[in-house]
Amino acid sequence: MREVAFIKQNKEKWLEFELAIFGKAKKNPDELANLYIQMMNDLSYAQTYYPKSKTVVYLNHLASQIYQKIYKTKRTEKNRVSEFFKTEVPLLVYEYKRYLLYAFILFFTMVGIGVISARYDTDFARLVMGDDYINMTLENIKKGNPMAVYGTSTNWGSFIGITVNNLKVGAQCYFYGIFGGLGTFYYLMQNCIMLGSFQYFFFEHGVFWKSVRGIWIHGSMEIFAIVIESMAGFIFGASILFPKTFSRLNSFKIGFKNSFKIYLSTIPFTCAAGFLEGFITRYSIDMPIWLSVSIIVSTLGLISFYYLIYPAIVHKKVQQLSAHLN
Template sequence: MREVAFIKQNKEKWLSFEKAVFNDDFKDADELASQYIHLINDLSYAQTYYPKSHVITYLNQLAAKAFQKIYKTKRHDTNRIISFWKTEVPLICYQYRKFIYVAFIIFFAFTSIGVISAANDGEFVRSVLGDAYVDMSLENIEKGDPVAVYKSGSNWGSFIGITINNLRVGIIAFVLGVFLGIGTLWILFKNCIMLGSFQYFFYDMKVFWESVRGIWIHGSMEIFAIVIEAAAGLILGASILFPGTHSRYTSFKLGAKTGVKILISTFPFTFSAGFLEGFVTRYSNIMPNWLSVGIILSTLGLISYYYLIYPYRIQKKITQPSLLSTVYS
C-alpha cells in the first residue's frame, strides 16, 4: 500500500483517537486498550514500510500519550507516585527531548560567555559575584581552603536554606516561561554567567581542581536540575507561541501541565543536591580524590541517565505490541 493511501485510510481513526486521548474521552480502560492495540499495529506497519515517514513520529507521540493514559487507568492497584517517575516523566522527556537539548545548548553558550567575559575583564568577576564574596574567597584561598564557604553554618541549616533557594530558582525559571520563554532565558543567563565567571575565578587563582572536586559534589545535580527546569519553562513559552492545531488557551494548558510535571520531577534531585552541599561538600578538602570524583561522576551519571537515556528505553518499550499484555495482565 502506498503511504498516501495508508494515511488516508487511517487518518480519521487516528484523529478520533487523538481527540479522545487528549480529552480523556474514554468510557473505560478496555476501550483505551483496544484502540491502543490498533495504533501500535499501525505504527509497526509504518515503521516497516515507510521508515523515513513523518507519520512514524506522529504515531510515536500518540502512542506515548496513550501509554500514559493506560498507566493511569489500570484496574489493579498501583503506586501512582512510582509510576509518575518511572514511566510518565520519562515519556514526557522523550516527547519534549528537543527542548531539553536546546536548554543544554543555551546553558553551555551562556556559561561560555561568563568564562570569556571573566577572562577578558579583570573586574567582571567582582561585578557579577560582588566584592564581598570575591574578597572572602581570596582569603580562603590564601588559607589553603578555596571552598571553605561551604563549611559555614550548621549541616541542617545549610541543607534547608540551600534547598529552599534552589527550589525557588527552579520554580521561578519555569513560571517565567509564561513570558514567551524570555523570562526563563533570563534566569538561565544570570545563573550561567555566575557559574562561568565563578569557575574561571578559581582557574585564574590556580585552584581550579580544588574548586571542582568540592563544588561539583553537589553542583552536578543542582546545575543539571536547573537546566531541566529551564527546559520546562521553554515548553511553557512554546505552548503559547506555537499552539499548533490547538487553540492558544488549550495549548497553554497542555504546556503548563507538561512543564509542571517536569518541574516536579527535578525536586528529588534538588533535595539530594542540597543534602550533599550541607553534609558532604564541607568535607571535600579532607576526602581522597577518588571519593570526591566518584560522588561527582555517580550523581552526574544518575541524573543524566534519568533525563537523557532512560526516556529512550521507555519509549522503545511502548512501541512493542507485546507490552500491552504485561500492562493489563
C-alpha cells in the same frame, strides 16, 4: 499511499484519539488500550513511508498521551509515585528530547560566554557575584580553603536555606517559560554565565581543582536539574507559541501538564543536591580525592542515566509491548 490520502483516511480516527485524551469522550482502559494499538500501527506506517513528516511527530505525541492515560486509568496495585518516575516522566523526556538538546546547547554556550567574559574582563566576576563574595573567597583562598564558605553555618541551616534557594531557581526556570520561553532563557542564561565566571575565577587563582572537588559534589545534580527545569520551561513556552494541529488552549493544557511533570521530577534531585551541599561539601578540602571524585561521578552518573539513557530504555519497552499486543 500518499501522505495526504493517509491523513484523510485516518483523520476522523485521530480526532477520536484527541477527544479521548482530553476526556471529552469517555473510554475505559480496554478501549484506550485498543486505541493505543491502532495509534502505534498508524505511527509505524508513517515512520516507514513518511519518516521526516510532521505526521510522525503528531502521531508519536498522541501515542504517548494515550499510553499515559492508560496507565493513569488502569486499575493497578503499583505505587502511583513509582509509576510516575519509572514510566511517565521517562516517556515524556523521550518525547520531548529535542528540547533537552536545546537546553544543553544553551547551557554550554552560556557557560562558555561566562568563562570568556571573566577571562577578558577582570571585573566581570565581581559584577556577577558581588564584591563581598569575591573578597571573602579571596581571603579563603589565602587561608588554603577556597570552599570555606560552605562551612559558615550549621549543617541543617545550610541544607534548608540552600535547598529553598535552589527550588526557587528551578521554579523560575520553569514557570517563566509561560512568556514563550523567554523567561526560561533569561534565568538559564543568568545562572550559566554566573557558573562560567565563577569557575574561571577559581582557575585564575590556581585553585580550580580544589573548587571542582568541592562545588561539583553537589553541583552535578543541582546544575543538571536546572537544565532539565529549563527544558520543561521551553516545552511550556513552545506549547503556547506552536500549537500545531491542536487549538492553542488544548496545546497549552498538554504542554503545561507534560512539562510540569518533568519539572516535578527534578525536585528530589534538587533536594539531594541541597543535602550534599549542606552536609558534605564543607568537608571536601579534607576529603580523600578518591572519595570526592567518587561522589561527583556517582551523582552525575545517576541523574545522567535517568534523563539521558533511561527514557530510551522505557520507550523501547513500550514499542516491544505494542508489537507483542499486535
